[in-house]
Amino acid sequence: MSRVFRHWLLDLDGVVYVGDAPLPGAPEAVETLRRRGCRVRFLTNDPLPTRAAAAARLERYGIPAEAKDMVTSGWATARTLRGRGLERVAVIGSDGLREEIAAAGLALVSDDSAEALVVGCDDGIGYADLRLGVRLLHRGAAFVATNADAVFPTPEGPAPATGAIVAALRYASGREAEVIGKPSPAMFEAALEGAPREAAVMVGDTPATDIAGARRAGIAAVLVAADGASPGLPPELRPDRVVRGLAELLADG
């Protein structure tokens, strides 16, 4: 497929790595793509790390990466807000998310002067954050979420992700959040960097975010599934191809 597609968008968790280790064949597959002249960008809805931290994690797994190769939902959110001319932002989320927002030139505030409320996830989030968020939403601040994931996997089982925090704020405020991460177009626009859509392909393991997002962005979509089989999915979540992993995808050239 590297003969057809020059721009590869790879989901991280479940495609490049799982837990704290790279997936078998993933580092070699990325190396092959780059050797063949393809451009590789890594997409993650995880709003916690900065792009630099996400790249450093790939380096630890033997995959050379720089911040510019990473498309995190936090960075895409900062980029989107800046593009709209917003200046003052309150953040419910991680230090990494706050760093990306500040790096985009936005002022971090935690008072009523906030023009937008950005919601991510972090294990430090507490009731005081929800209370600030509800107050800002009632005052009319823009409501932006890095992603809408319900849970993320941990060794102890599924843990609540950004979508859960957003759900609490939505219920208490009656407001709907704009979601920037996959499957939203903003995330794919940031990843495509103007590349022609017919030359781009998204590889992911989650139909609702990876495949739906690729469909909406008008690019090809490959689903990674452990058994290599496509479950019965509705049309908007159906991939162009199903593979067991990145290595299988490149075997045909």
Added chain:
Amino acid sequence: MSRVFRHWLLDLDGVVYVGDAPLPGAPEAVETLRRRGCRVRFLTNDPLPTRAAAAARLERYGIPAEAKDMVTSGWATARTLRGRGLERVAVIGSDGLREEIAAAGLALVSDDSAEALVVGCDDGIGYADLRLGVRLLHRGAAFVATNADAVFPTPEGPAPATGAIVAALRYASGREAEVIGKPSPAMFEAALEGAPREAAVMVGDTPATDIAGARRAGIAAVLVAADGASPGLPPELRPDRVVRGLAELLADG
């Protein structure tokens, strides 16, 4: 109306007091009802205080009250769980809620042995609570909420209430909570104590909880509204009468 109804169920916030003061005429109205031989019970969806603490607050406002006169959503929840033979309960909520659960003879646990997860509200709730909750719900624990209120009023504006915490857990677990507080029948059963329904009346200021609950319980319903006017409500939320306050309700005997 005290000639017709012998069992009075009074909502607290907005009917008996607002903020940190009794409403004009409320202490006198409660005294009149009791002098005429009516039984008065106070209902609140606030899951934070114990019944004893809720009674002490009324005493401070000049309204004699004992724990047995108070029907809090936390106490009704404890009573309901015990009635079902449950023994081990995890609580996300206040110390007051925990005290009511323990006083009902249930064991408070915070590990996978919990048969039920009880959700209330408290400013100490944090991400670790949501994480524990999601784990228990994925393991199949019963999902019980003291109430579903979205916000409660504070001098700084609306603050997220129990319903917001429940919404986060619902989104992350895909499970629906059983709600015990108003308008659920469990709350009214606890308040009626077996009294004949035709002799009971509920007085409240919130159609969605107070009036809807009274309708479902098959008892008369009075709405307290500042302007004494009934807004355009659907049939299931329509009160039998609208008054400006408790005093007006007793003027006719």
